[in-house]
Amino acid sequence: MKERKIALSQEDFAKINKAVQQAAAKGSKDSLILYRDLALVTSITNRTVITAIDGNNMAEHVFTNIDSAVIVK
Template sequence: MRIDKSGFLSIEQVQNQYLGQGEKIRGGAGVQNSDFGKILSQLESNREGVKFSKHASNRLSDRNIELTQDQMDRLNNARNQANAKGINESLILVDQLAFIVNVKSNTVVTAMDSQETGSNIFTNIDGAVIA
């Protein structure tokens, strides 16, 4: 590759360099075998269930609420469904419990039992899933 007198590549040279690499990735093995594809696969395989924020953990602890494995599975499945629909902040109802979940960060932000949901008003959500 030819570098001009100033020591910098021309726009055309940079463009050809990066476009050439992009065509190799797209035209050859595809995304699955690219570094990006490998990282994405690794993230998918390492995906764990939802995390609980400190606030949500405190709410559950204060009210002596323990989730069964079935409830956790349903909560995780509901979070995955919300993600598939493009929801960012979801209300997820599991039995008599309500969870506000930040879908992108995979985090339960707050948790309420049936006594606290008496007003039936939930704000700052863009979707709901009944699990």
């Protein structure tokens, strides 16, 4: 996230953490979390963001190796 200059607030982290918990409750292992203009490929098992992409770089991007997606409002 540092490389892509993506900064998140504590409130952002709380919402993303809630999405991770929801995915874990459904048995997900690797999930795409869509939050605002961000796409976060996340290891639910390890509670780690693997890839973070902002809206400017998301065009024509293919997400692989995920078993779920969570859309956060």
